[in-house]
Amino acid sequence: MIADTVNPVLRTAPAAPAEAAAYFRASLVFHADVSDVAAALAAGGDPGFVVLDSRSTEAWEQGHVPGAVHLPTALVAEQAGQLLDRSVPVVTYCWGLGCNGATRAALALAELGYQVKEMLGGFEYWVREGFEFETWQGRERRAPDPLTAPAAGDDCGC
Template sequence: MTTTLNAVLRIPPEDPAVAAAHFAASLAFHADVSDVASALEAATGDPGFVVVDTRSTAAWDQGHLPGAVHLPTALIPEQAEQILDKAVPVVTYCWGPGCNGATRAALALAQLGFQVKEMLGGFEYWAREGFAYETWEGRVRREVDSLTAPAGTDDCGC
């Protein structure tokens, strides 16, 4: 009798030690929107990292994280070392999960010697999860999208 595996198990899970190393490495490269928001809110001044918006000026003007530094990806090679401190870890973000601009920016910063993480979800999930953002008109906060974050609480439990 032949057993056909489903699409999930056709390629079996990796050895637990290898999987643990993979997931630990992933956390060294990424931070999610909720964790960034929590760290920024808990900080009484310096959170220990700087958030960098890597989008265009037009995108920045549509909205950006409070306290973020605006440094479009294309300008990183010529401006990063004048704007950022290599002793301070950097968290990059771009539009959202469908955009790899924050990844390209993180690569460019790492190549210049910066410690860097990418914020998963980008500006899209920051806004969808109901965190305040700034525009040229002031602070804005959208209703929480219940498909991206729990309504009525700041903690998803993960």
Template sequence: TTPGGPGFVLLDSRSTHSWDQGHIPGAVHLPTALIPEQAPALLDRSVPVVTYCWGPGCNGATRAALALAELGYQVKEMLGGFEYWVREGFAYDTWQGPERRDADPLAAPVTGACGC
């Protein structure tokens, strides 16, 4: 993490092809199958990790969280995954550069706040 940063590492556990298609800015890319081998070199055990995958229909973030927990990391899952990040209108990066889509009115308010 960086000073003034969020206090956690955001980890994208999808394949390289999926990462290239789009990922959350600032995320670390580490496919689930590579976690046991590469996590110790990429992640600090003292910093919490938040995993994400495609979306609610995918259990990739859950499997990544389990793999990290088994290695002693503090871990949580990001609900909604990449799908809802994009559907709620947040910017994302692709292999071609930054992109952003309008918010989906079924996932986020078109104007104003959600009132949660």
């Protein structure tokens, strides 16, 4: 018996290779992942960008990326000029994949003339991948989640 159904993956054909390359290149222009941000910050010296936590004060106090600037999304238009240098690229983050606060903060910053990227995975994946974070009590680190980071070693190979 021959199946009458179309493969759901190929129901819509993949893009032509040149179109796919342009799309994925553009994605890298707009996004950074937590591992790359962590590696750049850990390398020491000036990473060439500033990390911006766009969550509420309550969320910031629960934990944040060490060295990040705190600027809630709703206050970006009003306060970015006081906290950020337009000549330094900004990497925004919020809670995680289910939150678009970092996207909205990135949009507001871009409209104000800042170069900006969004950190994929946000604070959730920062913690899940085992990177150190700060709270009002000091620095903490959790064991990496083996579903998001290698159990042994720091390099996922990607």
